Amino acid sequence: MVTPISLVFLVFAVAIASVDCNFEGDALYAWKTKLVDPNGVLQSWDPNLVNPCTWYHVTCDNDNSVTRVDLGNAGLSGILVPQLGALSNLQYLEVYGNNISGVIQTVIGNLTTLISLDLYQNHLSGIIPSSLGNLVSLRFLRLNSNKLSGVIPAELLQLVRLGNLMILNVSDNQLVGSVHRTNTRKFAVTTIIQDPRAQK
Ligand SMILES: *[C@@H]1O[C@H](CO)[C@@H](O)[C@H](O)[C@H]1NC(C)=O
Ligand SMILES: *[C@@H]1O[C@H](CO)[C@@H](O)[C@H](O)[C@H]1NC(C)=O
Numbered sequence: 210m211v212t213p214i215s216l217v218f219l220v221f222a223v224a225i226a227s228v229d230c231n232f233e234g235d236a237l238y239a240w241k242t243k244l245v246d247p248n249g250v251l252q253s254w255d256p257n258l259v260n261p262c263t264w265y266h267v268t269c270d271n272d273n274s275v276t277r278v279d280l281g282n283a284g285l286s287g288i289l290v291p292q293l294g295a296l297s298n299l300q301y302l303e304v305y306g307n308n309i310s311g312v313i314q315t316v317i318g319n320l321t322t323l324i325s326l327d328l329y330q331n332h333l334s335g336i337i338p339s340s341l342g343n344l345v346s347l348r349f350l351r352l353n354s355n356k357l358s359g360v361i362p363a364e365l366l367q368l369v370r371l372g373n374l375m376i377l378n379v380s381d382n383q384l385v386g387s388v389h390r391t392n393t394r395k396f397a398v399t400t401i402i403q404d405p406r407a408q409k
């Protein structure tokens with residue numbers, strides 16, 4: 210039965226949902242302002258639309274929340290921004306094969322629904338944040354061919370032990386240190402690819 214009270218609740222629920230959507234659109238638009246886009250792949254990213262779900266290279270779920278951002282080989286330069294941490298239902302962040310520089314933001318570790326994080330073949334530098342160890346749903350983590358330094362964080366290797374992660378490619382960076390052999394029982398389902406000189 211639809212009572213006036215439940216209608217009021219419905220109106221509030223819809224209002225809250227649309228605030229969330231604008232929040233995600235604002236986050237993506239904040240990223241766009243930090244990107245150089247010579248091919249115009251972000252032309253449809255119009256912050257005046259009610260949500261980002263009609264933008265090219267963005268996919269949403271039925272609640273108009275962003276689940277995919279597909280910007281592989283898009284010719285983009287610029288940085289990753291901390292606002293990306295607001296995309297709370299993001300499953301695929303595909304930004305490989307661009308000219309993205311700067312650091313992997315710690316807040317990427319807030320995106321706990323991520324299944325695939327593909328940042329390979331860019332110019333990312335700095336460390337691999339230990340916060341990536343929070344990404345318990347992650348199956349593919351490809352950071353290869355960047356300028357990342359430091360060691361693979363222990364927190365990330367904990368993720369390997371959980372058994373969801375299938376591919377961890379950190380090859381062709383400037384990493385130091387080593388991980389245990391990939392074929393022991395503990396690492397059975399994960400293929401860890403790193404440079405020969407960083408291995409045991
Ligand atoms: C990320 O998570 C931390 C701790 O859980 C929180 O303090 C922070 O506000 C979050 N950042 C974003 C952008 O959601
Ligand atoms: C890559 O980005 C740098 C700045 O970070 C810029 O100087 C360079 O022109 C860019 N290269 C290409 C191919 O876009």
Ligand SMILES: *[C@@H]1O[C@H](CO)[C@@H](O)[C@H](O)[C@H]1NC(C)=O
Pocket residue numbers: 329353354378379380381402
């Ligand atoms: C891992 O990264 C290296 C360097 O970018 C690449 O040559 C190799 O094909 C990658 N392997 C897999 C399985 O993705």
